[in-house]
Amino acid sequence: MEKNVSNIKRLSNPTSYFLSVVGFFILVGLAVGIVYGATAAVQYQWRWFKVPQYFMYKPTVTIYAEDDGEIKSITEKGGEVELLVEEGGETHTYMVPKGSLSLDEGDMLSPGDIIAEYKDGWKPGILLKGLWLTLKISFMSTIFGILLGIIGGVARVSDTPVLKWSAITYVEIVRGSPLLVQIMIFYFVLGTTINSILSMHGMPIIHPEWYGIMALSVFTGAYVVEIVRAGIEAIHPGQIEAARSQGLTYFQTMFHIILPQALKTILPPLAGQFINLIKDSSLLGMISVTELTKATREGITTSLQTFELWLLCAVLYLSMTFTLSMFVQYLERRTANK
Missing domain, CATH: 1.20.5 (Single alpha-helices involved in coiled-coils or other helix-helix interfaces)
Structure with missing residues (x-):
């Protein structure tokens, strides 16, 4: 020793x-x-200086002449310039930033000539949009997955056959098939059917993003069911009997007595499941949802910055999962002190 x-x-x-x-x-x-x-x-040229444009950028706006014409007048109004252009017998008015003109009053124009060119305001880049969509999908799928998991977990330990067997069937079917297959079924089978019905009745169709959220929620919920079941079974059965003897119903006992105590037990495995959910959202690119991974692929297609963008994509996923992990650890410490 x-x-x-x-x-x-x-x-x-x-x-x-x-x-x-x-x-x-x-x-x-x-x-x-x-x-x-x-x-x-492999003689790869690193171009990190081009990465910021994938988060925020100023798009270039170019105004072209559509027909033969003439610049009739140029009038300054504050920080802008009012431009009157006569094209094809019609007069068009353009408001452009001061200093964006390379022409003078009276200049003649031909189709395709540049009238003005300037930088517009800041716009979110493709990676920032993909990151936001990943966070949105993951958050909503987490909420729906928790609800499905809690309801299914309570049904899973019930003595009522219709509840218990339904929960078991749901868990086995979902956990027994790949997530990618389930996403395809939700989008191409369920989505095609629902959108066809909506179109026939003149209603707007549902965006693929929502079918992806449905698939992730159902998939996550099946694993949360088993996590909740294990947490419930870790509580001494005598507490259920005591609560029932006081006149509480089965569901009142679960939601007011058992589940609050089980939370301490199920928090760590829940965190792992939701971290997996953030990473699993990358599969939604297969149904044309431009989440972070698909946004990265599109950025690589246009810029050929393969190494920079994939490394950046990995860092962004790591930042999300690490933040969630730290938050869950904080919750564990709070619940342990109560």
Whole structure:
């Protein structure tokens, strides 16, 4: 016993701790060096300076002449310029920022000539849009998944056959098939049927994003059912009997007595499930939902910045999952103190 204690003390002394920290950063440096060495071997040119435009950018607005014409007048109004252009016998008015004109009053125009060119206001880039959509889908799927999981978990431990068997059937079917297959069924089978009915009645169709949320919610809910069931069964059965003896119904007992206590047990596995949900949302690109992964692929298609954008995509997913993990740890500490 003393030998074990002395070994632990030796490992936890300041010198060993410092060396361990140095060793960690050496390993990180080696990993980064290997990546850069590999890119140098294939002569890849890093272009990190182009990455910010995928988050925020100022689009270039170009006004072209549509027909033969003439610039009739140029009038300054504050920080803008009012431009009157006669094209094809009609007079068109353009309001453009001051300094965006390269023509003068009286200049003649031909079809395709540039009348004005300027930078518009800031717009969200494709990665920022994809990140927002991933967060939105993950949040909504988490809420619906929790609701399905709690209802299914309570039904799973019920003694009523219709509730218990329905919950078991739901869990086995969903957990027994791949998520990608379920997404395809929701979109191409269920979605096609529902949208066809809506179109026949002159109603707007449902966007693919919502079928993706349905698929993720149902898939996550099946795993939450088993997590909730395990948490409920960890509570002593005597508490259920005591609550029922006080006149509480089965569902009142579950939602007021059992589930609040089970929360402490089920929080860690729930966190893991919802972290998986954020990553699983990347599959929705298969049904034309431009979440973060699909947005990254589209950015690579237009810029050929393969390494930068995929690494950035991984960092963004890591930031989301790490933030969720820290939040759940905070909740665990709060519930442990109560």
